[in-house]
Amino acid sequence: MQLLYTILIMLLVVGGTRITAQFVPIPLPLIQIAIGALLAMPALGLHVRLDPELFLLLFIPPLLFVDGWRMPKGQFWRLRTPILLLAFGLVLFTVLGAGWLIHLLLPQVPLAAAFALAAVLSPTDAVAVSxxxxxxxxxxxxxxxxxxxxxxxxxxxVAFKFAVAAALTGAFSPAEAGLEFVLVAIGGLAVGVALSYALGRFRAWMIGLGWEEPAPHVMFMLLLPFAAYVAAEHLGVSGILSAVAAGMMQSRLDLLPRQTTTRLLNRSVWALLEFTFNGLIFLLLGLQLPDIVKASIGEGELFWTSAGQLALYVGQVYLALILLRFVWTWLYWLVSGVLRRWRGLPSGFAGQSSLRLAALLTLSGVRGAVTLAGVLSLPLLLGNGEAFPQRDLLIFIAAGVILLSLLVATLGLPLLLRGLPADN
Known part of the structure; x- marks a missing residue:
């Protein structure tokens, strides 16, 4: 019964904070984190124990699936160059640059674990920015x-899983990792596309027989991201990319235009799940904060000294992330502008400084739900049975970077947006 009460309380809080956000000029994720931290105080004592593998399986596949499903494919293709450069080039740049910095700042953190933290800090959260x-x-x-x-x-x-595997085994070969990355990526995409196509054909067969009741169609769509993730992981390829591919493929095969009631129900259900899962992740961050702080900082006379030192680490890691992101985006805008002028093409942001555009994209690199879900999935033990090195410290730094990125974006983005046309 205690578990049921906890789930009901969390769902109530997620819904209540959404209403509160209408009256308080604070981003919803920050409100949910703050409420979670309050609920975790000894006076209220709400505590949730997380299984890392279950946490990753529960939250990541549906969130990635719905992102892939809703992404405008025409816009994605038109903007494929900046998107892919940010999504792959910048991620590699961040993993290498921030990973080495974390290892230098915290020598007690093995290099593989430092790369794992840098990798899990690479994903950005467009929902939080919105x-x-x-x-x-x-x-x-x-x-x-x-x-x-x-x-x-x-x-x-995917990079995070490779780094965690290296930390667990103590072995890592860049050449082998690069080849394996390509294989698991292609395999994951293939599994997601195949399962999504199979579901599309199955639903077409159901519709051909006159089985157009909305509930089964929506239920199959809800199960698809989990099936894609589990099947891909079972085959030894990327379940994460499989869930993304399933979502993007399903939006192309969607049979719902023939079923208005089903289409409306499907979108409503997915909007509810996306809102609930994002809210639960930030609420869980708040609920975990007291334990994270206690495990990382401890108690007693050295509390404030340790807290100040760890806060400095968080600030340094975040500064490194935004500097790496700024350099990458500024160079992109600079080179892109030169190439467009050379080819005689107009700019979509005529008259706007590349520095300002780079600053906007830099502060918009807010870390959020996926980063938290990933870092909380860090294994508790290594392959030899020892505790994962500095797990609580890595979670503390990731949680601090999420909070700091939200605060900086909340303060900085409105200033940068002044005078910038919104219809570009």
């Missing part, structure tokens, strides 16, 4: 951020 800017960000930039968030969720988490 909650901050309230539609004021130019459409082209928002589409770039959505496409980047969709693809770097996959690339960042």
């Amino acid at each position: 909650a901050i800017v309230h539609g004021r960000l130019p459409r082209t930039l928002m589409n770039i951020l959505q496409g980047e968030a969709l693809m770097n969720d996959a690339s960042g988490l």
Whole structure:
């Protein structure tokens, strides 16, 4: 019964915070984190124990699936160059640069674990950015951020799994990892596309027989991301990319235009799940914060000294992330502008400084639900039975970076958006 009460309380809080956000000028994720931290205080004592593998399986596949399903394919293709450069090039740049920095700052963290933290900090959260800017960000930039968030969720988490595997086994070969990355990526995409296509054909067969009742169709769609993820992982390929591919493929095979009632129900159910799962992840971050702080900092006379030192680490890691992101995006805008002028093509942001555009994309790189879900999935033990090195510290830094990125974006983006046309 205690588990049931806990779930009901969490769902009530997620719904209540959404209403509260209408009256409080604070992004919804920050409200949910704060409420979660309050609920975890000893006076209220709400505590949730998380199984890392279950946490990853429960939250990641549906969130990635719905992102892939909703991503405008025309815009994705038109903006494929900046999206892919951000989603893959920037992720690799971030993993290498931030990973080495984390290892230098914290020598007690093995290099593989440092790369794992850098990888899980690579995914960005376009939903959180949307909650901050309230539609004021130019459409082209928002589409770039959505496409980047969709693809770097996959690339960042795949890199994270490789780094965690290296930390567990103590063995890592860049050449072998690169080849294996390509194989598991292609395999994951193939599994997702195949399962999505099979479901599309199965639903077409159902419709041909006159079985058009909405509930079964929606139920099959709900199960698809989990089936894609589990099947791909069972075959030894990327379940993350499989869920993304299933979502993108399903939007192309969607038979729902022939079923208005089913289409409306399906979109309503997925909107509910997306809202609930995102809210639960941030609420769980708040609920875990006291334990994370206690495990990382401890108690007693050295509390404030340790807290100050760890806060400094969080600030340094976040600064490294935004500097790497700024350099990458500024170079892209600079080179892109030169190439477009050389080819005689107009710019979609005529008159806008490349520095300003780079700053907008940099502060819009908010870390959120996927980063939290990934870092909380860190294994408790290594392959030899020892505790995963500095697991609580890595979770603390990731949680701190999420909070700091939300705060900086909340304060900085409105300033950068002043005077910028919203219809680009």
